[in-house]
Amino acid sequence: MSVTNKTKRITARDIRLRSGGQPIVALTAYTTPMARALDPHCDLLLVGDSLGMVVYGMPTTLGVTLDMMIAHGQAVMRGTERACVVVDMPFGSYQESPQQAFRTAARIMAETNASAVKLEGGVEMAATVAFLVERGVPVLGHVGLKPQSVHGHGGFRTVGRGDEAAQVMADAEAIAAAGAFAIVIEGTLEPLARAITERLPVPTIGIGASPACDGQILVTEDVMGLFADFTPRFVKRYAELNAQIAAAAAAYAEDVRARRFPGPEHCVAGTRPAPGKAGE
Ligand code: KIV
Numbered sequence: 001m002s003v004t005n006k007t008k009r010i011t012a013r014d015i016r017l018r019s020g021g022q023p024i025v026a027l028t029a030y031t032t033p034m035a036r037a038l039d040p041h042c043d044l045l046l047v048g049d050s051l052g053m054v055v056y057g058m059p060t061t062l063g064v065t066l067d068m069m070i071a072h073g074q075a076v077m078r079g080t081e082r083a084c085v086v087v088d089m090p091f092g093s094y095q096e097s098p099q100q101a102f103r104t105a106a107r108i109m110a111e112t113n114a115s116a117v118k119l120e121g122g123v124e125m126a127a128t129v130a131f132l133v134e135r136g137v138p139v140l141g142h143v144g145l146k147p148q149s150v151h152g153h154g155g156f157r158t159v160g161r162g163d164e165a166a167q168v169m170a171d172a173e174a175i176a177a178a179g180a181f182a183i184v185i186e187g188t189l190e191p192l193a194r195a196i197t198e199r200l201p202v203p204t205i206g207i208g209a210s211p212a213c214d215g216q217i218l219v220t221e222d223v224m225g226l227f228a229d230f231t232p233r234f235v236k237r238y239a240e241l242n243a244q245i246a247a248a249a250a251a252y253a254e255d256v257r258a259r260r261f262p263g264p265e266h267c268v269a270g271t272r273p274a275p276g277k278a279g280e
Pocket residue numbers: 028046047048049050051088142184186207217218219
């Protein structure tokens with residue numbers, strides 16, 4: 001009899017059952033090494049289409065393609081064994097019809113082996129969420145500030161002030177009723193996030209939506225100081241890796257120029273550091 005010591009992966013159902021319970025810890029991940037580092041600490045890892053901005057330098061998430069999401073979803077799955085991995089459906093790959101959304105979700109699920117997909121939208125996407133869930137695809141919703149609708153919102157701004165609050169509440173209720181296992185609430189005010197969290201039967205995961213949510217998610221590059229273009233007010237930096245990378249690159253450059261690297265300890269036996277063309 002063989003004894004396997006495989007970690008049990010957290011499922012979308014496990015996440016759903018966390019409503020009102022222990023806070024859900026979530027971050028984004030796009031690559032195998034980063035996913036490997038985050039996996040032991042996170043309940044959920046999102047392969048977010050924010051990768052378009054923080055990895056590819058795009059101005060918005062709108063240019064991200066399904067093939068990009070699948071390649072990064074595969075990379076993250078290779079680096080994880082514990083976290084529930086969710087892959088974003090990119091702009092234009094699901095809004096047209098429930099059938100189009102199913103084809104997209106089916107490719108993501110089959111080609112990445114991820115646990116679930118995420119899509120942005122409220123009342124107008126509820127039928128699509130129900131269509132996917134009824135066909136066995138767990139869906140994470142996303143309401144409030146929806147980056148794929150940045151032009152519709154009129155920029156990256158707080159959503160849900162005044163009259164907008166009722167719409168965000170209706171969106172969250174519609175997506176939960178359609179069967180989403182949890183809902184990301186982005187960029188909204190604490191009283192609204194609290195009211196949604198109290199009303200929904202599924203957990204809320206906030207990003208810039210206050211501590212009232214059942215869990216929190218941030219973009220890892222923001223948290224680690226790897227994305228310097230701008231830092232939203234709701235981000236807490238836990239590391240300054242850009243500065244460390246720049247310092248390491250400068251030290252390497254100095255060593256190479258001064259012929260301090262490679263040293264004897266970096267050379268295969270029988271070779272020695274090149275003395276330079278003039279033998280200096
Ligand atoms: O794409 C993403 O990273 C997201 C998070 C910000 C929730 O949707």
